[in-house]
Amino acid sequence: MAQGYSIVIGLLVIVALSAAAWFLSPKGENQVLWRSSLILAIVSCYLMWLITFLAQLHPLIAPRRSNLREEFVGHSI
Amino acid sequence: MAPRRDTPFRSAEMSMVQLYVSNEIGREVVTALGELGLCQFRDLNADVSAFQRTFTQEIRRLDNVERQLRYFYAQMEKAGIPLRKLDLDAEKLASPSTSEIDELAERAQKLEQRISALNDSYETLKKREGDLTEWRWVLREAGSFFDRAHGNVDEIRASTDEQDDAPLLSDMEQATSAPDAERSFSGMNIGFVAGVINRDRVAAFERILWRTLRGNLYMNQSEIPEPLIDPTNNEAIQKNVFVIFAHGKEILSKIRKISESMGADVYNVDENSDLRREQIHEVNNRLEDVQNVLRNTQATLEAELTQISQSLAPWTVLIAKEKAVYSTLNMLSYDSARRTLIAEAWCPTNDMPLIRSTLQDVTNRAGLSVPSIVNEIKTSKKPPTYLKTNKFTEGFQTIVNAYGTATYQEVNPALPVIVTFPFLFAVMFGDLGHAIIMLTAALAMIYWEKSLKKVSFELFAMIFYGRYIALVMAVFSVFTGLMYNDIFSKSMTLWKSAWEYERPEHWSEGDALEAHLNPHGYRYPFGLDWAWHGTENNLLFTNSYKMKMSIILGWAHMTYSLCFSYINARHFKKPIDIWGNFIPGMIFFQSIFGYLVVCIIYKWSVDWQASGRNPPGLLNMLIYMFLQPGKLDERLYAGQEYVQSILLLLAFVQVPILLFLKPFYLRWENSKTRARGYRGLGETSRVSALDGDDETEALANGHGNSFDEDGGVAMISQDIDEDHEEFEFGEVMIHQIIHTIEFCLNCVSHTASYLRLWALSLAHQQLSVVLWDMTLGPCLARGGVLGVFMIVVGFYLWFFLTIAILVCMEGTSAMLHSLRLAWVESFSKFAEFAGWPFAPFSFSTLIEESEELKNYLE
Numbered sequence: 001m002a003q004g005y006s007i008v009i010g011l012l013v014i015v016a017l018s019a020a021a022w023f024l025s026p027k028g029e030n031q032v033l034w035r036s037s038l039i040l041a042i043v044s045c046y047l048m049w050l051i052t053f054l055a056q057l058h059p060l061i062a063p064r065r066s067n068l069r070e071e072f073v074g075h076s077i
Numbered sequence: 078m079a080p081r082r083d084t085p086f087r088s089a090e091m092s093m094v095q096l097y098v099s100n101e102i103g104r105e106v107v108t109a110l111g112e113l114g115l116c117q118f119r120d121l122n123a124d125v126s127a128f129q130r131t132f133t134q135e136i137r138r139l140d141n142v143e144r145q146l147r148y149f150y151a152q153m154e155k156a157g158i159p160l161r162k163l164d165l166d167a168e169k170l171a172s173p174s175t176s177e178i179d180e181l182a183e184r185a186q187k188l189e190q191r192i193s194a195l196n197d198s199y200e201t202l203k204k205r206e207g208d209l210t211e212w213r214w215v216l217r218e219a220g221s222f223f224d225r226a227h228g229n230v231d232e233i234r235a236s237t238d239e240q241d242d243a244p245l246l247s248d249m250e251q252a253t254s255a256p257d258a259e260r261s262f263s264g265m266n267i268g269f270v271a272g273v274i275n276r277d278r279v280a281a282f283e284r285i286l287w288r289t290l291r292g293n294l295y296m297n298q299s300e301i302p303e304p305l306i307d308p309t310n311n312e313a314i315q316k317n318v319f320v321i322f323a324h325g326k327e328i329l330s331k332i333r334k335i336s337e338s339m340g341a342d343v344y345n346v347d348e349n350s351d352l353r354r355e356q357i358h359e360v361n362n363r364l365e366d367v368q369n370v371l372r373n374t375q376a377t378l379e380a381e382l383t384q385i386s387q388s389l390a391p392w393t394v395l396i397a398k399e400k401a402v403y404s405t406l407n408m409l410s411y412d413s414a415r416r417t418l419i420a421e422a423w424c425p426t427n428d429m430p431l432i433r434s435t436l437q438d439v440t441n442r443a444g445l446s447v448p449s450i451v452n453e454i455k456t457s458k459k460p461p462t463y464l465k466t467n468k469f470t471e472g473f474q475t476i477v478n479a480y481g482t483a484t485y486q487e488v489n490p491a492l493p494v495i496v497t498f499p500f501l502f503a504v505m506f507g508d509l510g511h512a513i514i515m516l517t518a519a520l521a522m523i524y525w526e527k528s529l530k531k532v533s534f535e536l537f538a539m540i541f542y543g544r545y546i547a548l549v550m551a552v553f554s555v556f557t558g559l560m561y562n563d564i565f566s567k568s569m570t571l572w573k574s575a576w577e578y579e580r581p582e583h584w585s586e587g588d589a590l591e592a593h594l595n596p597h598g599y600r601y602p603f604g605l606d607w608a609w610h611g612t613e614n615n616l617l618f619t620n621s622y623k624m625k626m627s628i629i630l631g632w633a634h635m636t637y638s639l640c641f642s643y644i645n646a647r648h649f650k651k652p653i654d655i656w657g658n659f660i661p662g663m664i665f666f667q668s669i670f671g672y673l674v675v676c677i678i679y680k681w682s683v684d685w686q687a688s689g690r691n692p693p694g695l696l697n698m699l700i701y702m703f704l705q706p707g708k709l710d711e712r713l714y715a716g717q718e719y720v721q722s723i724l725l726l727l728a729f730v731q732v733p734i735l736l737f738l739k740p741f742y743l744r745w746e747n748s749k750t751r752a753r754g755y756r757g758l759g760e761t762s763r764v765s766a767l768d769g770d771d772e773t774e775a776l777a778n779g780h781g782n783s784f785d786e787d788g789g790v791a792m793i794s795q796d797i798d799e800d801h802e803e804f805e806f807g808e809v810m811i812h813q814i815i816h817t818i819e820f821c822l823n824c825v826s827h828t829a830s831y832l833r834l835w836a837l838s839l840a841h842q843q844l845s846v847v848l849w850d851m852t853l854g855p856c857l858a859r860g861g862v863l864g865v866f867m868i869v870v871g872f873y874l875w876f877f878l879t880i881a882i883l884v885c886m887e888g889t890s891a892m893l894h895s896l897r898l899a900w901v902e903s904f905s906k907f908a909e910f911a912g913w914p915f916a917p918f919s920f921s922t923l924i925e926e927s928e929e930l931k932n933y934l935e
Contacts, residue, residue, distance in 0.1 A: 003598050032084045040496040045556055051629055052560050054681040055622040056600055060692060063576055063612040066589035073580045
């Protein structure tokens with residue numbers, strides 16, 4: 001899981017969610033409100049997730065610490 | 078064309094209507110429209126002073142009734158009778174007829190007379206009671222003095238006989254036995270004055286008497302142990318009883334005068350002890366009588382007021398409504414020839430049928446044969462901005478309206494704000510724990526909405542008003558908290574980390590160790606990898622991440638906002654705003670900051686370690702893109718220098734387009750229209766009764782004449798209103814220059830302004846780390862009884878400081894920053910804010926906004 005191509009999967013998910021939001025919004029005066037708010041919220045959240053994911057995709061620096069305990073070293077965590 | 082449905086996307090379509098209403102039902106019509114709350118009446122009598130208007134008399138009468146009702150309220154408060162408050166949610170007040178209002182006025186009049194009569198007699202009785210009480214005290218105190226003094230009469234006499242000029246007081250001590258103590262004072266030609274005086278005046282009183290009478294007196298006084306009540310203002314006053322003895326009638330009358338002028342009350346006291354006893358008896362009887370009557374009066378008054386208290390609230394509301402109706406009627410113009418009232422009002426176009434049917438109903442109910450006419454008129458006046466809200470959008474709309482009123486029919490800036498404002502808040506407030514506290518509070522406020530609505534504590538009312546904003550903010554904060562992987566400054570290990578620590582040779586505990594990425598290409602799937610938590614270079618990583626995120630989110634927010642200017646230009650059918658403002662602006666913005674965002678993302682997507690190249694700094698790249706176009710220090714991708722030069726050129730080309738296209742196009746358009754022979758002259762006749770010119774008279778006549786025989790439709794023509802301006806190239810040009818400079822500079826400064834997202838979220842996170850380390854963190858390391866104690870204290874300290882500082886204070890600051898991003902960075906891209914708010918004549922808003930009515934409503 002969670003390889004580089006997850007971005008595309010995420011994109012598909014939010015496209016599906018946005019489509020759902022578009023078509024499932026309750027009809028009436030406030031339909032535009034539902035659609036705009038839901039899709040904007042979905043896109044904003046995706047954008048933030050995307051940024052967070054991309055920032056860690058090929059990090060330029062690695063976590064460094066000198067307070068590691070013996071048992072944490074050498075195992076995959 | 079069927080009118081479009083009103084949505085929150087833009088303000089409702091408005092129409093100016095003229096209402097022709099028969100004079101007899103004017104009041105009923107306005108009342109019905111007030112209940113409806115959809116019409117904003119225009120003042121057709123702007124040049125008539127308030128006193129000369131038609132219904133001034135009625136308003137005065139209602140003012141009087143209002144005063145009477147206020148008087149009842151004050152009396153009730155004085156008597157401590159609780160008011161039965163009106164709950165408008167539960168009970169509806171039917172609109173009263175004129176005769177009902179008359180009845181109410183009459184009743185209020187009668188009640189006022191009765192109450193004030195009762196009050197008067199109550200006060201008189203109270204005064205008498207006070208007097209009698211004082212008298213009783215004087216009798217009692219003076220009496221006991223007399224009894225004491227009789228023993229000393231002789232000695233006093235002796236001293237006065239011997240040396241008349243000696244002060245009486247100094248001789249008091251040399252008392253000898255008195256054989257003829259029975260002798261009375263009158264025998265010695267000594268008179269006395271007894272009375273009651275305010276305790277704080279005693280000293281002055283004594284001094285004045287001493288000086289004016291040159292010491293020829295003997296004064297005795299004693300304090301009344303219980304305070305006496307002043308009936309005029311219900312205050313308790315400490316008083317003293319005094320008895321003054323002196324020689325001769327003149328001196329006595331002088332003393333009397335001085336006492337009166339000092340505000341003392343002089344009472345008649347008999348010297349003879351038998352007579353005095355009788356007096357006391359009599360006074361006691363009278364006092365009892367007075368107290369009886371007083372009790373009765375008070376009971377009657379209270380009964381009366383209790384009865385009033387049952388219906389005072391609805392009365393007040395009815396009168397307030399009635400007054401508003403007449404004030405509105407005063408704004409209508411009256412056509413005396415046809416006995417009709419003419420009103421002009423703004424109302425939402427989509428609600429016109431409702432208004433028509435309401436008017437029809439009122440006319441039918443009144444049984445009039447003359448129909449009321451609703452007539453839509455065309456006007457080039459700018460209609461008011463009417464943004465419908467519901468419980469959810471109200472708060473958001475309010476924060477937008479706090480900045481300004483959107484122009485009529487432009488994109489409602491509140492629509493994107495519903496998401497962007499809470500989201501940007503959450504980016505700064507990202508901590509799952511704090512978000513959950515906030516979410517709980519918001520949900521609680523929404524769950525107990527009904528009961529919390531009545532809370533009138535101002536600070537809470539403000540937060541309560543924004544409960545839905547708080548809800549959305551909290552929901553987004555939960556998301557950003559998960560993204561930052563922060564819960565009360567700690568990390569959650571929800572997924573496997575992408576980092577692992579390999580054991581190098583010669584490693585011992587305490588040595589610095591750097592993690593390695595796993596070899597399978599696995600990345601932490603959701604949020605920030607918890608491996609970063611507590612590392613030495615944690616800040617280095619999160620700063621870079623958050624800073625870039627700020628830029629990208631800012632770019633997205635501004636681009637999104639800029640797109641609304643396209644929608645606005647389309648809606649107002651101004652293609653030149655698209656070609657002259659939106660497109661060049663968008664190209665300018667994208668070729669600089671869009672490019673920066675693309676570079677950020679590209680840089681992230683390249684595996685620099687695998688490629689073996691050095692990653693270039695993006696900030697320097699952007700700076701040198703301007704400073705030395707075409708040259709590169711470090712390459713990000715092939716052909717970068719050409720791309721950058723082209724983009725730079727593209728951006729700079731937009732500046733003259735932004736500057737000149739729109740003004741020159743407008744000039745060309747203007748001269749073309751003029752060449753066709755159109756002139757911008759006010760040749761058309763005026764339509765609306767109230768254009769505020771000096772022609773109101775003519776206008777009223779005009780209205781009369783404009784009735785056709787066949788159905789009473791006023792003649793309408795397009796009016797050229799006073800704000801139609803001649804085209805002036807200079808002005809347009811200056812406006813455009815300002816716009817261009819502002820836009821280009823703002824692109825830079827606004828992008829930089831989004832860095833506040835990074836700064837605030839960094840501050841928030843660091844603050845919660847510090848709070849943990851200063852309070853609960855070290856306590857957890859302790860053991861034993863002390864440890865338990867410290868944990869309890871530390872926890873409460875940490876918890877309350879978390880709520881106070883991190884949730885409330887930091888939340889407020891993040892909210893203000895987010896508000897600024899909405900107001901300045903976003904709105905400046907599309908919204909004009911040149912509208913004026915729609916303020917319909919509505920009873921519900923009237924009642925809501927009235928300070929005075931608040932006392933009467935639940």
